[in-house]
Amino acid sequence: MADATAPVELLVCTTCRAGQPTDVEGPRPGTQLFEALGTSELPDNVTLRGVECFSNCNQGCSITLRGGADRWTYIYGNFTGAEDVALVAEGVTKYAATADGLVPWRERSTHFRKNCIARIPPLETT
């Protein structure tokens, strides 16, 4: 049975340089986005997790939304870093309120509409 309260994982690629040259020192944009999300308000059913490299390096800071037996998994890219924290928090909040992961098009932010890297269906329950 589809469940809109099923747990959601918000995965953030922490190794992302968001196009910075490899000799730039200091925290990476992906890590900064991850840390900013850690201090932001997220729904109770969302768990934040840092991941090393999504292999999506050409399309900037990336996140994955997944979780629950009936939800599609979504990968979004081209975030810039910590300044996108509210944008990501809004997107995951809408996703976490669905049972199937499908946020209606008109409710998605422009960034989420334009920067979906890929989506993957839920596992088949036969």
Place this chain on the structure above:
Amino acid sequence: MADATAPVELLVCTTCRAGQPTDVEGPRPGTQLFEALGTSELPDNVTLRGVECFSNCNQGCSITLRGGADRWTYIYGNFTGAEDVALVAEGVTKYAATADGLVPWRERSTHFRKNCIARIPPLETT
């Protein structure tokens, strides 16, 4: 415990036009790739499944490899159609023989090295 015989799903985007204009009639390249894979030799632990739209339309015919509690999920793109059946079958065969989904770089075909769209870690088992 990591298990190299755990079931694998090979998902193929069947709606993909691989860059063809939208008014081209006849079967789509994604469907043709899916159908060609259906008649090819795949390992016993691989299940082929067609999916409508991965939202990865800018990067050609796409596949997703996933399955097993310990495997990373991989999305590969920029396949052309049915002519890539052997290339895809080789890639999924190598993936399905791993316990963690991580095929060593030197064993990956050039296409798989260059056209990884994204990868997602296995669910955390805490």
